Amino acid sequence: MKTEKLMQIARSFDIDAQPVKTTLIDIGHINKTYIIDYDNNEKYILQYVNTNVFPNLNELMSNAQRVTNYIGKKGNITTIEFIKIKDSDEYIYNKNWRMQKFIENTKTYLATESLEKLYEAGKAVGNFQKEVEGFDANTLYEVIPMFHYTPNRVAQLKEAIESKENRKKRPERFEKAKKEIEFLTDEKRISRTDKIVEGLKSGKIPLRVTHNDTKLSNILFDAQTEKAVCLIDFDTIMPGSIVYDFGEGIRSGGTTSKEDEQDTTKIYFDLERYEAFTKGFMEKAKDVITNEEVEMLPLGAWMMTYENLIRFLTDYLNGDIYFSVNPEIEDHNLIRVRAQSEILKQIEQNEEKMKGMIKKWIIKN
Ligand code: GN1
Ligand code: MG
Numbered sequence: 001m002k003t004e005k006l007m008q009i010a011r012s013f014d015i016d017a018q019p020v021k022t023t024l025i026d027i028g029h030i031n032k033t034y035i036i037d038y039d040n041n042e043k044y045i046l047q048y049v050n051t052n053v054f055p056n057l058n059e060l061m062s063n064a065q066r067v068t069n070y071i072g073k074k075g076n077i078t079t080i081e082f083i084k085i086k087d088s089d090e091y092i093y094n095k096n097w098r099m100q101k102f103i104e105n106t107k108t109y110l111a112t113e114s115l116e117k118l119y120e121a122g123k124a125v126g127n128f129q130k131e132v133e134g135f136d137a138n139t140l141y142e143v144i145p146m147f148h149y150t151p152n153r154v155a156q157l158k159e160a161i162e163s164k165e166n167r168k169k170r171p172e173r174f175e176k177a178k179k180e181i182e183f184l185t186d187e188k189r190i191s192r193t194d195k196i197v198e199g200l201k202s203g204k205i206p207l208r209v210t211h212n213d214t215k216l217s218n219i220l221f222d223a224q225t226e227k228a229v230c231l232i233d234f235d236t237i238m239p240g241s242i243v244y245d246f247g248e249g250i251r252s253g254g255t256t257s258k259e260d261e262q263d264t265t266k267i268y269f270d271l272e273r274y275e276a277f278t279k280g281f282m283e284k285a286k287d288v289i290t291n292e293e294v295e296m297l298p299l300g301a302w303m304m305t306y307e308n309l310i311r312f313l314t315d316y317l318n319g320d321i322y323f324s325v326n327p328e329i330e331d332h333n334l335i336r337v338r339a340q341s342e343i344l345k346q347i348e349q350n351e352e353k354m355k356g357m358i359k360k361w362i363i364k365n
Pocket of ligand 1: 027028029030031053212213215233235236259308
């Protein structure tokens with residue numbers, strides 16, 4: 001998008017300064033995000049929200065606003081803040097655009113080697129759960145229906161595999177992904193996918209306000225102290241399970257590699273990393289989490305990895321219509337599938353140990 005056009009959009013928001021510079025930041029898979037510098041030295045985040053993925057933008061904004069206001073009022077942690085349109089009570093400009101404050105002196109990571117940062121990441125995810133305690137999850141909209149309903153993700157994958165149109169249009173993709181299709185549609189794996197949703201349905205674990213996208217790059221760190229500041233990206237806040245937020249944190253932080261690492265021999269899921277994240281998470285979440293949820297945490301790590309995987313594979317077979325792909329990386333979604341499959345395998349090999357390590361957090365009555 002042209003700089004002048006972005007500046008004009010930026011000027012529509014209620015900010016008492018002039019925009020002087022725009023920078024595209026290329027991290028999310030769904031929305032387009034720009035940093036806008038203003039002539040008073042402040043920075044803001046301008047986003048073009050993808051309404052193919054989020055057709056109910058008003059509902060999304062209502063969830064995000066209500067939850068961030070709730071956290072903000074408690075005043076314990078920093079949280080995101082949206083900016084209104086000038087002379088209006090609206091937050092969305094021209095159907096897709098919204099602005100939020102840049103949280104000063106912070107940075108994000110796509111991957112990290114540091115155990116200390118991972119411990120901090122765990123704290124951020126646990127803290128979010130602590131801060132939303134008391135908010136009635138049933139009053140939130142389900143912005144993307146069945147978002148983490150993994151059996152439905154399996155159904156979508158099967159549909160993509162069976163689609164005559166896909167096979168006709170992209171036969172080479174079926175050939176290239178043959179091993180991955182086999183690996184991911186193994187009945188042993190599919191048969192586990194209802195475990196968390198069943199837990200929610202039966203009431204074994206509670207329905208909570210959930211962030212649902214707690215990957216490492218959605219966690220802000222203080223640029224100097226490297227301490228975690230807060231979670232960002234409130235687009236997928238919905239009713240869900242704490243197990244999802246823990247699991248997504250482990251999926252993305254449990255290895256030192258990026259989500260789309262091409263050299264799978266570099267991918268190493270490390271129990272020390274799992275331990276560090278879990279420690280941070282539990283130090284904060286212990287005040288709200290139930291024993292039944294604690295017991296499910298390792299399954300959450302498996303589930304979020306498996307679910308992301310089958311979503312990447314589905315998108316690959318459907319012709320890259322959901323996740324943004326880098327045109328310079330051939331078969332980008334398949335590369336994501338291969339990298340994440342490596343993580344899944346290693347999680348599976350370590351699952352018993354992961355279960356053992358979580359036991360110390362179960363409170364005995
Ligand atoms: C997407 O847009 P982004 O990068 O925050 C996706 C998540 C996936 C993630 C994988 C709305 O998140 O569910 O886990 O990519 N968001 C949506 O990196 O589908
Ligand atoms: Mg997101």
